[in-house]
Amino acid sequence: MKRISLTQHLIEQQRQHNSIPAELRLLIETVGRACKTISHAVSKGALGEVLGSAGSENVQGEVQKKLDILSNEILLEANEWGGHLAAMASEEMESIHPIPNRYPQGEYLLLFDPLDGSSNIDINVSIGTIFSVLKAPDGMTTPTEKDFMQPGRKQVAAGYAIYGPQSMLILTTGNGVHAFTLDRETGSWVLTQSNMQIPVETQEYAINASNARHWYPPVTRYINEMQAGATGPLKKNYNMRWIAAMVADVHRILTRGGIFMYPADSRDTSVPGKLRLMYEANPMALLVEQAGGLATDGKQAILDIQPTKLHQRVPVFLGSKVEVERITAYNQE
Numbered sequence: 001m002k003r004i005s006l007t008q009h010l011i012e013q014q015r016q017h018n019s020i021p022a023e024l025r026l027l028i029e030t031v032g033r034a035c036k037t038i039s040h041a042v043s044k045g046a047l048g049e050v051l052g053s054a055g056s057e058n059v060q061g062e063v064q065k066k067l068d069i070l071s072n073e074i075l076l077e078a079n080e081w082g083g084h085l086a087a088m089a090s091e092e093m094e095s096i097h098p099i100p101n102r103y104p105q106g107e108y109l110l111l112f113d114p115l116d117g118s119s120n121i122d123i124n125v126s127i128g129t130i131f132s133v134l135k136a137p138d139g140m141t142t143p144t145e146k147d148f149m150q151p152g153r154k155q156v157a158a159g160y161a162i163y164g165p166q167s168m169l170i171l172t173t174g175n176g177v178h179a180f181t182l183d184r185e186t187g188s189w190v191l192t193q194s195n196m197q198i199p200v201e202t203q204e205y206a207i208n209a210s211n212a213r214h215w216y217p218p219v220t221r222y223i224n225e226m227q228a229g230a231t232g233p234l235k236k237n238y239n240m241r242w243i244a245a246m247v248a249d250v251h252r253i254l255t256r257g258g259i260f261m262y263p264a265d266s267r268d269t270s271v272p273g274k275l276r277l278m279y280e281a282n283p284m285a286l287l288v289e290q291a292g293g294l295a296t297d298g299k300q301a302i303l304d305i306q307p308t309k310l311h312q313r314v315p316v317f318l319g320s321k322v323e324v325e326r327i328t329a330y331n332q333e
């Protein structure tokens with residue numbers, strides 16, 4: 001196999017599509033380096049004293065794990081020095097983090113979920129890092145939260161790193177989805193799959209079924225129909241998977257298809273679902289669309305939502321096109 005590194009891939013993409021200016025390439029490489037550091041910390045586990053709770057809560061009232069905080073710090077530090085950013089935002093920080101004046105400034109905005117699937121950390125199951133890159137609006141001087149309020153379609157790059165049996169980096173800069181595997185011996189991200197494509201149809205779904213009693217009727221109807229199998233209205237048998245880390249569930253869908261759902265439900269109508277628009281749903285939606293799938297909030301494409309708050313939550317239905325179209329149609333009936 002001819003080895004193509006992340007850098008070589010990005011330079012080649014720029015040559016072919018003219019979509020990755022040098023600044024953006026260097027920014028993506030910096031994120032890639034930070035993810036390598038996180039991957040090493042994750043793999044040390046108890047030996048690195050990274051497991052367990054940090055004894056604090058984030059802005060969403062969730063208990064922070066040591067690794068949530070460590071990953072956030074690794075990403076902040078790497079990218080402060082990077083020189084290509086105006087500001088960052090993270091699941092673990094209440095407000096945005098402008099690049100301090102003592103560091104070089106750039107024209108991009110970076111958002112991340114530093115450690116996705118936190119509840120999997122201590123049980124040695126796949127976790128990841130999700131990131132999204134926006135261009136700072138023209139004329140921006142001092143970055144504010146308002147500058148981040150851009151629909152997901154404006155993302156110039158998005159991706160995730162998954163820390164599983166292999167560490168992988170999955171990336172789009174708007175010309176397909178490409179996968180890199182971390183070669184631990186050479187320390188480089190090596191291209192292992194170009195142009196990932198989600199199969200149009202699927203027989204596999206992912207949803208946290210413990211919330212079934214709270215679901216709205218369209219979701220209940222769809223899950224009932226899938227569970228009815230070959231003799232039901234959908235005329236085929238479905239399998240179910242739930243890894244409790246969006247990164248891992250989306251990775252499975254990019255690899256072999258399926259539908260992932262985290263719907264809004266009737267528990268608290270002021271909280272539409274669990275996942276965060278800006279640094280979970282938007283980057284995943286761009287990857288999914290770039291791989292030929294669909295991602296909606298049940299009504300419209302996630303990428304068309306105009307954000308109003310940094311930590312805004314959104315219902316998510318993403319994956320194989322035919323299935324996402326079906327549940328989206330049920331939601332609209």
Ligand SMILES: O=P(O)(O)OC[C@H]1O[C@](O)(COP(=O)(O)O)[C@@H](O)[C@@H]1O
Binds near residue numbers: 091246
């Ligand atoms: O607890 P549940 O309902 O299984 O939720 C799992 C979902 O929550 C998340 O873990 C939220 O991510 P964080 O770990 O970054 O808070 C998603 O990755 C996952 O899909």
Ligand SMILES: [Mg+2]
Binds near residue numbers: 113
């Ligand atoms: Mg998350």
Ligand SMILES: [Mg+2]
Binds near residue numbers: 068091113114115116
């Ligand atoms: Mg997280």
